[in-house]
Amino acid sequence: MRSLFADTRFRNLFVAQVVALTGTGTGLATVALGLLAYDLAADRAALVLGAALAVKMVAYVVVGPVVGAVADRVPRRRLMVGADLVRAGVVLLLPWVAEVWQVFVLIGVLQTASATFTPVFQSVLPDVVTGEKDYTRALSASQLASSLETVGSPLLAAAALAVLGYSSLFVGTAAGFLVSAALVAGTAVPAVTARAEGGFGTRVLLGVRLFRAVPQLRGLLALNAVVATVGVVSLVTTVNVVRDLLGGSDPEVGLLLAVCGAGTALAAVLSPWAARRASTRTVMLSGAVVSLAAAAATVLVGLHPSWPAAVVAWALVGAGPGLIMVNTGRLLRVSSGLAQRPALFSAQFSLSHACWLVTYPLTGWLTVVAGFTGTWVVLAVAAVAGTVAAVTLWPRTGADLIRHRHDGADHAHVALARWTGRGWVHSHPIVVDDRHPHGPVPV
Structure with a gap:
């Protein structure tokens, strides 16, 4: 694990994830949003908060495929930094809202930005941490950070509320997003070396x-x-x-x-x-x-x-x-x-x-x-x-290996395969990519 964090790129991205989680997870922004809903709706606060969380889930479901369709065309570092800046701007606007509908609009924008940042971050990680063992450790560290956030960030919010108003939580969240943006901007995110074929609609699906x-x-x-x-x-x-x-x-x-x-x-x-x-x-x-x-x-x-x-x-x-x-x-x-x-x-x-x-x-x-x-x-x-x-x-x-045939002579891919007279035969996990556009053809 120590060698993993010695990689500056992974370390920066990991810290950016932790800082962003503290704001949008169960801590600062969530606690502040609940208190804001109570100020705006009093006895209907639970209904407002529940609707806001529903907006979040709808944004995640709808925006995800769209992000996947553009993430190989737009520099991924630019996408993540842009998402962080949008999130910082939105949470700074939340303390100024006076109507419930304004909360829903801003939450929709906030969660659209989150639905952009998270899957792009996840797709960058295997390109930064290329070894299988290190990548497994990276996933473990990422999930561990998420788990610890569910414990630590509510405590941080409680400590802040003991001396400050809940609006300060929005300010702290915005500061976290700005730190995340700075860390990502200073990281050499690998460029996408291959692009999915087809038009926008094809790539969305x-x-x-x-x-x-x-x-x-x-x-x-x-x-x-x-x-x-x-x-x-x-x-x-x-x-x-x-x-x-x-x-x-x-x-x-x-x-x-x-x-x-x-x-x-x-x-x-x-x-x-x-x-x-x-x-x-x-x-x-x-x-x-x-x-x-x-x-x-x-x-x-x-x-x-x-x-x-x-x-x-x-x-x-x-x-x-x-x-x-x-x-x-x-x-x-x-x-x-x-x-x-x-x-x-x-x-x-x-x-x-x-x-x-x-x-x-x-x-x-x-x-x-x-x-x-x-x-x-x-x-x-x-x-x-x-x-x-x-x-x-x-x-x-x-889950393991599938023995399959390639009819073409892609010797770079089938270097360890054997020729059967009908094609090159070798084994690896099932994958859909440029060499297996419809999945491997089993022998």
């Missing part, structure tokens, strides 16, 4: 077509559903579980959320070790199994509420989806060529958030209609269905 064409990506889509189905338990129900089911206080809400973050952090720490000992398919499906254990544990909490049971359940809720999320980048990297990579990372960003767009309102509605236990039973059944779909859609050959 390229990532979705890759998910349809590649078996392991179809499995990943099912795993995205598992992550959203299990992870939503922590994000949507924690407050009510602590206050209503366990009889706890507001500080204990933060503690239970911290347990979930610790579970994800543990998954991030263990992922490089697991990646050295098992295939990506095995590691990610293991994350699905842990997610099923988490779903079962939440049902037990509903039937027999207790703090020990809740702590175990929430730790598993963090660990299971964490194992899947940390290793997603590795899977995307080996499933596409350089020309397809920006579109594929953007499609993953969009499709994964589409799953959350379904589970967020579903969980909120079920909690009111069916109670905690009924909600968690439904989510557990959905998680089982997603896991079964992932196992079915992602065959073992999609």
Whole structure:
């Protein structure tokens, strides 16, 4: 890990990600937005905040494919710096709004910029960290930072509010985005060396077509559903579980959320070790199994509420989806060529958030209609269905190697292949790229 952070490019990008997360994650901007909504709408604040979060998810789903279509045409450093500057400008405007509709407009712009920065950052990382082991460590460090942010940034917001008004949180968030922009601007981001073919419309749909064409990506889509189905338990129900089911206080809400973050952090720490000992398919499906254990544990909490049971359940809720999320980048990297990579990372960003767009309102509605236990039973059944779909859609050959034929004489690509009289035959993971536009042709 030390050698990884010795790379100035990775170190700058990592710090930029951490600074940006502190603003847009669960900390400064989120706390400030909640207080702003209360000032504007009072007893309707929850409705306003919920609608603002819905705007965020819609922006993520819609903007992701568009970003993928332009990320190989526009310098990626310029895209990330521009997104950071837009985000800084928007959060500085938020304290001045006087109407609820203005909040929605500004949040839409803010999240559009975030939906630009994040997938571009994710597509740059494998070009900066080229070694497989180092890239796995980079993904682990990135997920660990995200997990620790869920614990640290709310505490930072609380400390700031103890001495300053909530408007100061917006100023701090803007400063973070400016620091992120400066770090990215000073980093030598590799240029895209290959471009996806076709017009704008074709490129917008390229990532979705890759998910349809590649078996392991179809499995990943099912795993995205598992992550959203299990992870939503922590994000949507924690407050009510602590206050209503366990009889706890507001500080204990933060503690239970911290347990979930610790579970994800543990998954991030263990992922490089697991990646050295098992295939990506095995590691990610293991994350699905842990997610099923988490779903079962939440049902037990509903039937027999207790703090020990809740702590175990929430730790598993963090660990299971964490194992899947940390290793997603590795899977995307080996499933596409350089020309397809920006579109594929953007499609993953969009499709994964589409799953959350379904589970967020579903969980909120079920909690009111069916109670905690009924909600968690439904989510557990959905998680089982997603896991079964992932196992079915992602065959073992999609995780390891597929023996296939090239009819052309691309000797640079088939240097280790043998000639069979009908074509060159060799093996590697399933990938859709310029040499395999429709996927490898199996022998």
